Amino acid sequence: MRVVIADPPAYTPPYDRALSAALARHGADVELVTSRFRFGDVAAPQGYEVRDWFYPLSSRMGGGRLRLWVKAVEHPLGMARFALAKPDVLHVQWLGAPEMDRWLFRPRSPAVLTAHDIIPRRTLSKTVMWRALFERFDRVVVHSERGRGQLVEFGLDEEKVRVIGHPVFRSNVDRADDGRTALCLGLIRPYKGTEDAVEAVLRVDGARLLVVGDPRVPLDGLQRTAGNRAEWRLGYLPDGELRHALSETTVGLFPYRAEIDLSGALLQVLGAGVPAIVYDIGGLGEVVGRYGAGAVVPPGDVAAMAAALERLIGDADTLAAARAGAERARDELTWDASAEAHVQLYREVA
Numbered sequence: 001m002r003v004v005i006a007d008p009p010a011y012t013p014p015y016d017r018a019l020s021a022a023l024a025r026h027g028a029d030v031e032l033v034t035s036r037f038r039f040g041d042v043a044a045p046q047g048y049e050v051r052d053w054f055y056p057l058s059s060r061m062g063g064g065r066l067r068l069w070v071k072a073v074e075h076p077l078g079m080a081r082f083a084l085a086k087p088d089v090l091h092v093q094w095l096g097a098p099e100m101d102r103w104l105f106r107p108r109s110p111a112v113l114t115a116h117d118i119i120p121r122r123t124l125s126k127t128v129m130w131r132a133l134f135e136r137f138d139r140v141v142v143h144s145e146r147g148r149g150q151l152v153e154f155g156l157d158e159e160k161v162r163v164i165g166h167p168v169f170r171s172n173v174d175r176a177d178d179g180r181t182a183l184c185l186g187l188i189r190p191y192k193g194t195e196d197a198v199e200a201v202l203r204v205d206g207a208r209l210l211v212v213g214d215p216r217v218p219l220d221g222l223q224r225t226a227g228n229r230a231e232w233r234l235g236y237l238p239d240g241e242l243r244h245a246l247s248e249t250t251v252g253l254f255p256y257r258a259e260i261d262l263s264g265a266l267l268q269v270l271g272a273g274v275p276a277i278v279y280d281i282g283g284l285g286e287v288v289g290r291y292g293a294g295a296v297v298p299p300g301d302v303a304a305m306a307a308a309l310e311r312l313i314g315d316a317d318t319l320a321a322a323r324a325g326a327e328r329a330r331d332e333l334t335w336d337a338s339a340e341a342h343v344q345l346y347r348e349v350a
Contacts, residue, residue, distance in 0.1 A: 144283025186265030275322030
């Protein structure tokens with residue numbers, strides 16, 4: 001079976017490449033169609049081909065308005081090239097420019113979409129556009145039952161929406177944490193709720209916060225508030241430094257707002273055998289709750305997050321149970337299991 005995995009804007013290279021490699025191990029002939037990742041190195045392809053068909057100029061530019069203009073010019077050219085691909089199944093991870101793709105994306109092969117963010121935040125209000133785009137896919141994959149419910153409520157047929165759990169990004173780290181370090185991991189954006197993590201840590205005697213990620217918001221005020229209770233390792237960290245940070249972590253904090261379904265950063269934390277405390281939004285609470293891999297607290301409830309943190313770092317048995325839950329997630333949420341589920345789905349539509 002020939003499968004094209006498509007992520008034109010290269011939003012999720014770790015996911016794209018891990019899934020492509022797992023599908024190749026299951027016998028699929030896989031091409032990943034994407035663009036150059038702007039923020040660091042990516043995994044070398046293992047058993048699949050990579051085609052950087054999108055954004056040859058803008059992916060090499062810095063931030064700013066000029067890059068967005070160049071990207072807008074490049075997008076139709078990439079889509080024209082993309083239209084020539086005729087796999088058995090086309091599996092889109094992200095649409096590069098939904099407003100343009102409403103007119104440009106006309107798949108000539110059976111097509112699957114993974115709705116990583118259900119409906120992306122920036123275009124959430126454009127319901128007519130999204131209904132038109134969803135119609136062009138034979139199946140839509142989500143990572144949680146809550147996400148499935150959202151799309152059915154949006155108007156998609158129940159049979160069209162399938163839940164395939166997001167695998168963990170497994171890593172083997174030498175545990176060297178001090179028993180009191182909470183981690184915030186990943187791109188620092190407004191919906192990540194970093195200010196809630198700072199407040200929760202400040203409420204717990206002896207706790208410290210480690211923030212690892214590339215900031216997309218000003219942090220000066222938050223850094224002053226956290227003072228010496230927080231350490232900030234800012235920028236896009238290479239794998240070795242990321243593993244080192246995970247080895248120092250006692251528990252991950254995910255005080256996200258209800259704008260996403262699941263978090264790749266959460267799956268990195270669980271994949272290192274580290275438990276997490278999450279606000280119960282999207283599928284975050286489903287994963288942590290199903291495996292007992294930490295604690296699930298009401299959205300926006302900083303006091304509950306602080307109380308959960310105090311329990312985990314203050315009681316050795318509670319922490320051990322949460323770590324065992326993270327290990328269960330590592331054992332069950334594998335890329336091979338995900339690939340199996342995807343191949344089954346592809347056979348339905350091919």
